[in-house]
Amino acid sequence: MRARSSRWPHWMRLGLAGVAVFLLASGCAMLPPEFERTPSKAVPLSADTALGRIAKGSQPDPDLSGFRLMPGGDFALDTRLELARRAQRTLDVQYYQIHNDETGRYLLRTLRDAALRGVRVRLLMDDLYTSGEDELLLALAATPNLELRLFNPFPAGRGSMLGRFSASLLDFSRVNRRMHNKLFIADGAMAVAGGRNIGNEYFTQTAGANFIDLDTFVAGALIPRLASLFDQYWNSEYVRPIEAVVASPVPREERRRRFEALSGAQTTPPPRPPAPNDVLGYSPIVEDIKAGKLDLIWTRAEAYADSPERVIGKQVTYGGIPLLDVDSVRYNVIEQIRRGRSDVTIVSPYLIPGKGGLDAMREVRERGMKISVVTNSLAATDEPVVHTGYRRYREDMLKLGAEIYELSSQRTRRSVRLGLFGTQIGRLHAKSAVIDGSTLFVGSMNFDPRSDVVNTEIGLIIFSREMAQQVLKLIEVLKQQGAYKVRFAPGTERIEWVSEEAGVEQVLTSEPDSTLWDRVVLEILAPLAPESLL
Known part of the structure; x- marks a missing residue:
C-alpha cells in the first residue's frame, strides 16, 4: 500500500x-497453498437499491x-x-x-x-x-x-x-x-x-x-x-x-x-x-x-481485460503456434487504431512502442494517418529510467512523422488552466487514445511492453464523438500550456524541445527541466535497462 x-x-x-x-x-517461495473456495458472483442491478433505480x-x-x-x-x-x-x-x-x-x-x-x-x-x-x-x-x-x-x-x-x-x-x-x-x-x-x-x-x-x-x-x-x-x-x-x-x-x-x-x-x-x-x-x-437522474453521455461501448492467466505467462496457441489474444486490451486498442482513417492521439505516461508498436505506427502513417503522442518528459516522470526505453524510439517516431509532446513539470506548475488538474508539479498518469476524433480508449494500459504482455490491464473503448472531443480539448490544453513539442532542429536530426511563452518561441537543446546530474545518471543507467523489465 x-x-x-x-x-x-x-x-x-x-x-x-x-x-x-x-x-x-x-530460499524461494511459490504461490501460497490453494484454499477451499466457493465461486462468488456479482449481484446484478436491482430496482431494490437507490443506485439501481437511478441508473x-x-x-x-x-x-x-x-x-x-x-x-x-x-x-x-x-x-x-x-x-x-x-x-x-x-x-x-x-x-x-x-x-x-x-x-x-x-x-x-x-x-x-x-x-x-x-x-x-x-x-x-x-x-x-x-x-x-x-x-x-x-x-x-x-x-x-x-x-x-x-x-x-x-x-x-x-x-x-x-x-x-x-x-x-x-x-x-x-x-x-x-x-x-x-x-x-x-x-x-x-x-x-x-x-x-x-x-x-x-x-x-x-x-x-x-x-x-x-x-x-x-x-x-x-x-x-x-x-x-x-x-x-x-x-x-x-x-x-x-x-x-x-x-x-x-x-x-x-x-x-x-x-x-x-x-x-x-x-x-x-x-x-x-x-x-x-x-x-x-x-x-x-x-x-x-x-435521481444521471446526466451522462449515452453511447455504445466495449470493455476488455487481460486474462488473469498472464500470471503464468500463458499464451493463446493453435497447433503450438502463438496466436493474438483477441480479448486482450492491447489487441483491441491496436485494432481500433488500425481501423482509423485520419488521425490518432495517444496519451501514455510510460511510452515504449517496441518494434511491434513502431511497425503499427509505420503502417498507419503509410496510409496517411496523423499520429500525435503525449508522454512525460524526463523531469516529469516518476520512473526516470523507464524514460530510457522511450528515448530509444523517440527519433524513430519523429522520422515516421509522429508529433511528440513531453509534459513539463515546470510548465504545468505555471499554467493557470492546468491548476484545475492539480497544484505545484504535474506528472502525467492518464492512459488514453482518440481515433478519428470519434473513438476513445480509457483504461489502465500504458503503451509499453509491460502492459502489452506482462501485467494485466483493463480498458474501455467508447464510440462517442462528444467524449472524444472532450478528451482532445483536454489534451490540447496539455500541449499548449503544459508540454514541450519535440522536433528535429531544422536541417538536422538533432532533437530540440519547443514551447511558447508570452507569444515567444522558446527552444531548448537538452532534456527540459532536468539537471546535469539527472542526465548523467540516465546515460550511465540506460545500457543497463532491459526493455523487457521496464
Whole structure:
C-alpha cells in the first residue's frame, strides 16, 4: 500500500531483489497453498437499491452505456466515496495500488463502514505494494461482510520489497507479473474505471506533485460486462484471501478493533471536497444521484481485460503456434487504431512502442494517418529510467512523422488552466487514445511492453464523438500550456524541445527541466535497462 518510489523504477527494484537473493542465500517461495473456495458472483442491478433505480431510470436505451469523464482528481475521489456511502447491496473494488496515506486509509474506512451496514464488499488488491501492511489489511479483513483478496501474492518476506523478492527468486517469472487493473462497481449499477490508483497524488490531495489522470463514470449496458471481468479475477486460481497468505495469532475480533487505530481514524482528516464544477463544466456526480437522474453521455461501448492467466505467462496457441489474444486490451486498442482513417492521439505516461508498436505506427502513417503522442518528459516522470526505453524510439517516431509532446513539470506548475488538474508539479498518469476524433480508449494500459504482455490491464473503448472531443480539448490544453513539442532542429536530426511563452518561441537543446546530474545518471543507467523489465 505504499506509493512507488519516485526514483527507483520497477526493473531496478526487481534486479536488486535478485542480487540480494544470491548475497543472502535466501530460499524461494511459490504461490501460497490453494484454499477451499466457493465461486462468488456479482449481484446484478436491482430496482431494490437507490443506485439501481437511478441508473435504470436514466438509461434511454437498454443497449447504451452512460459515461462522464473525470479529469479532476477531487471529482474522481468524491465519486468513489459517494458510491461506497450509498451502496446498499454490493461493492466490488479492484486496484493495483492503495496507498497507506490519508486518501487510501479514508477509502478503506469507507469500505469498512459499508460492510458494517450490511453491504457485501469484495476488495481485490495486487500484492506488490502491500509490503509491511499485513496488520492493517488483516484488521480490515476481520470486518463482517468484507473479504479482502490478494492477486498473485508473495508468501514470504512480506515486511519489505527486498524480502519479498529475496524469497521468490526461483518464482521470479510469476511475481514479476502484476494486476494493473483499476475498477470500482457499486450495486451492479454504477462504476468508475480508468487510470487512477488510490492515493493522495492521484486525486490532487497533495501540495506537491500530483498526477494528471483520467477516469470515467459508467452506468448502463456495460456494467454487467465490467462485473463479469471482476468476477473472472476474484475467482482466479491466482488469488488468495489475505488470511490464507498471512497467519495472524491475533483473534479476529481483536484485529477488527485495531482497525480504527491502524487506519488513522482519529488523525486522518476527510479529503477536500470537490469544486462546484470541474474543467469540463460538470458538477459532482453526487448531485445527479441526489436529483435521481444521471446526466451522462449515452453511447455504445466495449470493455476488455487481460486474462488473469498472464500470471503464468500463458499464451493463446493453435497447433503450438502463438496466436493474438483477441480479448486482450492491447489487441483491441491496436485494432481500433488500425481501423482509423485520419488521425490518432495517444496519451501514455510510460511510452515504449517496441518494434511491434513502431511497425503499427509505420503502417498507419503509410496510409496517411496523423499520429500525435503525449508522454512525460524526463523531469516529469516518476520512473526516470523507464524514460530510457522511450528515448530509444523517440527519433524513430519523429522520422515516421509522429508529433511528440513531453509534459513539463515546470510548465504545468505555471499554467493557470492546468491548476484545475492539480497544484505545484504535474506528472502525467492518464492512459488514453482518440481515433478519428470519434473513438476513445480509457483504461489502465500504458503503451509499453509491460502492459502489452506482462501485467494485466483493463480498458474501455467508447464510440462517442462528444467524449472524444472532450478528451482532445483536454489534451490540447496539455500541449499548449503544459508540454514541450519535440522536433528535429531544422536541417538536422538533432532533437530540440519547443514551447511558447508570452507569444515567444522558446527552444531548448537538452532534456527540459532536468539537471546535469539527472542526465548523467540516465546515460550511465540506460545500457543497463532491459526493455523487457521496464
